[in-house]
Every structure is written in structure tokens, then in C-alpha cells.
Amino acid sequence: xxxxxxxxxxxxxxxxxxxxxxxxxxxxxxxxxxxxxxxxxxxxxxxxxxxxxxxxxxxxxxxxxxxxxxxxxxxxxxxxxxxxxxxxxxxxxxxxxxxxxxxxxxxxxxxxxxxxxxxxxxxxxxxxxxxxxxxxxxxxxxxxxxxxxxxxxxxxxxxxxxxxxxxxxxxxxxxxxxxxxxxxxxxxxxxxxxxxxxxxxxxxxxxxxxxxxxxxxxxxxxxxxxxxxxxxxxxxxxxxxxxxxxxxxxxxxxxxxxxxxxxxxxxxxxxxxxxxxxxxxxxxxxxxxxxxxxxxxxxxxxxxxxxxxxxxxxxxxxxxxxxxxxxxxxxxxxxxxxxxxxxxxxxxxxxxxxxxxxxxxxxxxxxxxxxxxxxxxxxxxxxxxxxxxxxxxxxxxxxxxx
Numbered sequence: 001x002x003x004x005x006x007x008x009x010x011x012x013x014x015x016x017x018x019x020x021x022x023x024x025x026x027x028x029x030x031x032x033x034x035x036x037x038x039x040x041x042x043x044x045x046x047x048x049x050x051x052x053x054x055x056x057x058x059x060x061x062x063x064x065x066x067x068x069x070x071x072x073x074x075x076x077x078x079x080x081x082x083x084x085x086x087x088x089x090x091x092x093x094x095x096x097x098x099x100x101x102x103x104x105x106x107x108x109x110x111x112x113x114x115x116x117x118x119x120x121x122x123x124x125x126x127x128x129x130x131x132x133x134x135x136x137x138x139x140x141x142x143x144x145x146x147x148x149x150x151x152x153x154x155x156x157x158x159x160x161x162x163x164x165x166x167x168x169x170x171x172x173x174x175x176x177x178x179x180x181x182x183x184x185x186x187x188x189x190x191x192x193x194x195x196x197x198x199x200x201x202x203x204x205x206x207x208x209x210x211x212x213x214x215x216x217x218x219x220x221x222x223x224x225x226x227x228x229x230x231x232x233x234x235x236x237x238x239x240x241x242x243x244x245x246x247x248x249x250x251x252x253x254x255x256x257x258x259x260x261x262x263x264x265x266x267x268x269x270x271x272x273x274x275x276x277x278x279x280x281x282x283x284x285x286x287x288x289x290x291x292x293x294x295x296x297x298x299x300x301x302x303x304x305x306x307x308x309x310x311x312x313x314x315x316x317x318x319x320x321x322x323x324x325x326x327x328x329x330x331x332x333x334x335x336x337x338x339x340x341x342x343x344x345x346x347x348x349x350x351x352x353x354x355x356x357x358x359x360x361x362x363x364x365x366x367x368x369x370x371x372x373x374x375x376x377x378x379x380x381x382x383x384x385x386x387x388x389x390x391x392x393x394x395x396x397x398x399x400x401x402x
Contacts, residue, residue, distance in 0.1 A: 001104075001122030001211040002041050003149070006055040008205055009033030010133060010182035011073065023183035030204050031187035036179040038130060038151065040120060043102045045069045045086070046130055053083040059206035068100055072132035074114030091116055111135035119147070126212040129169070133180035136160030137169075146171035148212040154178040154200045155185055158247035159278055161198060166249035166280075173214060176200035193399065198247040199223045224388035224402055225349050230356040230379060231392035238303055240392050241353045246278055248349070250298035253283045256307040287311040293342035293350070305354035309371070309378055312336075318374070319367045336378055343385040354379050356391065 007013075014033040015024030027033070035049040039056060042065045049055075056063050069082075069089040082088060092098050092108035094116065099105050103123030108116050115132040122128075127145070131137070131152040136159055144167045152160055155178065164170040178200050185191050195201055199222075203209070227244060231237030245251045281301075286292075287308050292300060302308075316331040317323030343350065358376045363369045383389045388402030 001120075001124055001126045001128070002208060003128065003211055004039040004042075004056070004059050004061055004208045005151075005177075005179070005203060005205060006037040006039055006052055006059060007034030007049055008036055008179045008181055008202065010180050011035050012182075014181055014183060014187070016183055019183060021183050023186045027183070027187050033181055033205055036133075039063075039066070040104065040128075041102065041122065043067050044100065044104055044106070044120065046118060046120075047072055047132075048080060048082065048086075048089050050080045052080075055205065059208065067102060068098070068106075070098075070106065070116075070118060072116050072118060072130065074132070074134075092118070110138045112138040122211065124212075128211050129164075130179075131157075131160060133157075136163055140164070140167045140169065142167035144169045146174050148173075149175045149177060149209070151177045151179045153180040154195060154198050154247065156180065156182065158198060158243075159280070161200070161247040162249045162278070162280065165247070175209075175211075175214070177209070178202045193397070194243070197223065197244045200247075223349070224386070226343060226346070226386040227351045227388045227390065227402075228379070228383050228386045229351065229353050229390045229392060229397075230383075230400075231353075232356055232360075235392045236395035236397075237353050237355075237392040239395075240390065240397050241301055241303065241351045244351050245299050245301055245349075248299055249280060251278070251281045252292070252298055252300050253281050254289065254292060254300055254302045255283060255285045256287050256289075256302065256304060256311065257285075290338055290342045293339075293346040293348065295348075297348060299349035299351070302350065302352040305352055305378060305382060306357075306375060308339075309375055313371065313374065318370060321366070324370070332374065336381055340381045340385050343382060352382065352386075354382070 013035050015027040034051060034055055036047060037049040037052050038046040039061060042061055045066045048069055053063055063083060064085055066086055069087055071089050071091050092106060094108050094110040097105055097107040105121045107119045109119055111117055113135040115135045117131040117137060119129050127147045128149040129147045133153045133156060136157050140163055147169055150170055154161055170176060176199055178195050181202060185194055191202060229237045229241045312332060312335045316328040318328050318332060357372050363372055389400040391398045391400055
């Protein structure tokens with residue numbers, strides 16, 4: 001089954017008309033995208049968009065062979081004239097299947113928002129799933145057979161990808177292609193980085209893909225199994241860490257800061273973090289990380305190592321010079337070694353957050369300098385065991401490794 005992406009952008013396209021934002025200003029040339037529309041084997045058109053006939057011509061296709069036009073958006077599509085020779089657009093009711101004379105079968109997938117998703121099975125038996133913007137599949141049951149290709153709004157609805165992974169509809173060999181791309185993420189390197197973290201990719205408008213032909217799929221970087229996200233206060237490091245796992249199911253969020261009873265400002269911070277996490281995530285408050293790393297299970301998000309270190313230094317009496325000299329320093333080194341050994345051996349996907357405090361003012365107290373030094377050592381040791389290390393500055397992630 002051959003698929004041509006006549007457009008890969010949001011309904012308004014990219015750049016958006018008259019939008020002055022930085023992403024739209026840089027969405028030029030190969031980064032410009034028309035509204036998403038898919039041509040399957042030259043016979044099935046998914047979504048009728050403005051300029052679709054010209055887009056097909058630029059991709060080397062004619063629309064004369066199209067036998068069915070289906071709409072996925074919650075409305076009846078943009079106010080565009082149906083090109084001569086194309087059948088009138090229609091929509092398949094949720095749960096119903098349409099059999100085309102060409103040998104394709106199209107099943108309408110119910111969503112949790114207005115609109116229709118389409119599962120297409122080609123004459124060769126290959127299967128693809130296409131979802132409209134703003135929607136995720138509803139009522140999924142596991143186990144499910146994996147699709148060869150899934151096209152969806154990876155950045156706008158990462159939870160849709162998580163749901164598909166949870167039931168097996170997206171497996172290790174599924175080619176995940178991002179469509180409905182909007183101006184929320186700058187095009188180019190940042191877009192590729194964000195998508196790679198979700199195990200997905202984007203392709204330019206006009207690209208033709210062969211569904212199930214994995215040898216022809218350009219390498220999509222494997223999702224790093226261990227990632228360390230560093231950054232200063234309010235740099236966006238926690239948001240970056242959470243974003244890296246929001247397209248995966250059943251994440252365990254490990255909060256090392258505790259509740260700090262009576263501290264209303266801390267409670268407000270914890271609440272803000274909790275509210276932006278996906279509802280399917282589970283939270284545990286603990287600094288006992290080694291057993292979690294040794295156990296099998298869903299991905300771990302550890303936020304953060306800085307507070308883990310505070311707890312570890314409390315436990316060994318690191319703030320007292322005499323206790324520090326009389327075995328406290330040695331005990332802390334052993335705790336850090338146990339943690340990094342567990343990170344090295346873990347089979348779980350791990351994203352950890354830590355503060356980068358070594359670039360600012362030298363602390364005025366001996367205990368502050370001790371903490372700064374030990375956190376620098378911990379970050380370096382933990383980073384050594386990670387496939388990817390990021391530094392977040394002003395909300396921008398700089399890749400240090402991976």
C-alpha cells in the first residue's frame with residue numbers, strides 16, 4: 001500500500017496566514033506545510049483540503065483515479081470546491097466498515113472528541129491508522145494487532161499515542177508519522193528532536209511512503225532508555241522531562257521532595273506539577289530509588305535528583321563537619337555509587353531531572369558549597385550512565401549527549 005502525504009500541516013497550514021510568530025516566520029521552503037491530506041494508492045483520498053489537486057500534481061500524482069473521498073475533521077471540511085472528477089466527500093459512521101472496489105477496507109474509529117479516525121487495510125493486508133487533529137481513539141481494547149503505520153497529531157495529542165501503545169496498536173515496528181503540524185514547535189531541528197523523543201518522525205509535504213516497507217524508513221532515533229535533564233530554577237527542565245514520556249502509557253512519577261506539611265508555597269508547586277501530568281500516570285513519593293530501578297515496570301520519571309541528594313546528605317550527617325569527616329563523606333559516596341550502579345543495570349526507561357547549580361554565585365556557607373560540589377559530582381556520575389543528557393536554558397533544550 002502506497003501513501004502520499006499531500007499535506008502534513010494543521011488545518012490552517014504552516015505558516016498560518018498573517019501569523020507573526022517565530023515558528024511561522026521560519027516555516028519556509030521545505031518547512032512549509034499545507035493542511036494534512038492523504039492519498040492512498042491513488043484511489044482513496046483522506047481529507048479534502050484547499051489546493052489538493054495542485055499538491056497532488058506537485059507530488060507527481062493525478063486525482064483522476066480517486067474513487068472515494070473521506071473526511072475526518074469534526075466539521076464537513078474547509079469551504080473548498082470539489083475538483084472536477086472527484087466524488088463528493090463523505091464520512092463513515094463510527095464502527096462501520098467500508099469496502100472499496102479497489103480492495104481497500106476502511107473502518108471508522110471512534111474518538112474521544114468530534115471527528116472520525118480511519119483504519120485502512122490495503123489489498124496487500126498492510127494496515128494504517130489516520131487520526132484527525134484534536135482526537136484520540138476511544139474504547140480501545142487490548143491486546144490489539146499493531147498497525148504498520150500510524151499518522152496522528154503527535155505533538156498536540158501525545159496521549160493518543162500513549163493509548164495506542166498501551167493496547168499494542170503501536171508496536172516496536174510501527175512507523176509513527178506526525179501530521180497536523182502547527183506552529184507550537186519551531187520547524188527543523190527542534191521539531192525532529194521532540195518527535196524523536198516520542199519515537200516518531202515527520203516528512204515533507206509530497207512524500208510518498210510504502211506502508212510496511214521498513215527497509216525504506218529513514219532511521220528514527222531509538223527513544224533513549226536513560227535520560228538526564230539538567231537546568232536551573234524555572235528553566236523548564238521538569239516540563240521537558242514530562243514531555244519526553246507523555247506519549248508512553250503507565251508512567252510512574254517519582255517525587256523525591258515529599259509533601260512538606262505546612263509549607264503552602266511548596267504545596268502550590270507540587271499541585272502545579274501534578275495538574276499538568278497525564279491522568280494515567282501514577283505518583284509515588286520516595287527517595288528510595290534503587291529498588292524502583294531494579295524492578296521491571298513502566299517508565300520512571302524522577303523529579304528530582306537534587307532533592308534526593310538533600311535527603312542522602314541529611315542521612316549521613318553531611319552538614320556537620322565532624323560527621324562528614326568521620327565517615328559521612330564515605331557513606332555519601334557509597335549511596336551515589338549504589339544509585340548509579342542501579343541506573344546502569346536498569347531495564348526500565350528512566351528520565352531524571354536535576355538542578356544545575358554550579359554556574360552561579362559561590363555559596364556563602366561551607367554547607368552550601370559542599371552541597372553544590374556534591375550535586376555536581378552526582379550529576380556527572382548519573383550522566384555517565386545515560387544515553388542522552390539535556391541542558392534546559394530559558395525553556396530551550398540543548399542536547400549534551402545522544
